[in-house]
Amino acid sequence: MTSKRATPTPFAGKMFLQSVYAIPERIPDEDRFPFTLPFLRGLDLELDQPVTFFVGENGSGKSTLLEAIADLCGLHVGGGGSADLLSVQHEMSSELARVLRPRFRHRPRDGFFFRAETLVNFATLLEERKRDPDFLGDPYMHYGGQSLHRRSHGEAFLDVFQHRIHDGLFLIDEPEAALSPQRQLTLLYLLRDRVERGRAQFIIATHSPILLTFPGAVIVDFDDPALRHIALQETKHYQITRGILERPERYWKSDGGDD
Numbered sequence: 001m002t003s004k005r006a007t008p009t010p011f012a013g014k015m016f017l018q019s020v021y022a023i024p025e026r027i028p029d030e031d032r033f034p035f036t037l038p039f040l041r042g043l044d045l046e047l048d049q050p051v052t053f054f055v056g057e058n059g060s061g062k063s064t065l066l067e068a069i070a071d072l073c074g075l076h077v078g079g080g081g082s083a084d085l086l087s088v089q090h091e092m093s094s095e096l097a098r099v100l101r102p103r104f105r106h107r108p109r110d111g112f113f114f115r116a117e118t119l120v121n122f123a124t125l126l127e128e129r130k131r132d133p134d135f136l137g138d139p140y141m142h143y144g145g146q147s148l149h150r151r152s153h154g155e156a157f158l159d160v161f162q163h164r165i166h167d168g169l170f171l172i173d174e175p176e177a178a179l180s181p182q183r184q185l186t187l188l189y190l191l192r193d194r195v196e197r198g199r200a201q202f203i204i205a206t207h208s209p210i211l212l213t214f215p216g217a218v219i220v221d222f223d224d225p226a227l228r229h230i231a232l233q234e235t236k237h238y239q240i241t242r243g244i245l246e247r248p249e250r251y252w253k254s255d256g257g258d259d
Contacts, residue, residue, distance in 0.1 A: 056222025
């Protein structure tokens, strides 16, 4: 299966990861997750734009695939860069990654896997490095110059993004979990800045229709086993959000039953 190509982006971003594909003979014949994901056996997903969004219902496999991509790129599945281990709550590797292979145009020198759920662990890791007499240099140098614990969850997320993310391949899992709508607009601005420089590639799993407005981005629908590319207006995220904001009474109609 090869996903339909999207209209080229207006930005000249440098692609690192070209595609991810499955090796069918390596997929175990087991009735368990993640090997039951409907898109898996035919997976050959092109990643040919600077920004790719994964969208779909909970359980559709978008975050699971993103985690596998992190593993394939040498990043810890718990989040962080290649030298960071942020969470013991996650496995050291991805089961799904064992049956996948990546194609690279260029191997990125840098990368980072953002997981909003493990940002607190990352802030603690930096503080531990600060206290470690054997750690050389300033652990906060690339993260705003001070402990991330001194800021709110969303502010810390944006600080890490602004100071740490420049050139390379960056994976982000549901950033809206840490960000207000206003801060999501800030993230869009930062994404645009990095993409316009032409040296960064982003793959983002999200439920946020705000983030999905990024111009030229590819949106991959995980509710479709073919992983079809869709437009913003076709996503359930956009349709439901627009519907409930424009006519909330439709979603709160009484069923006519007794109180």
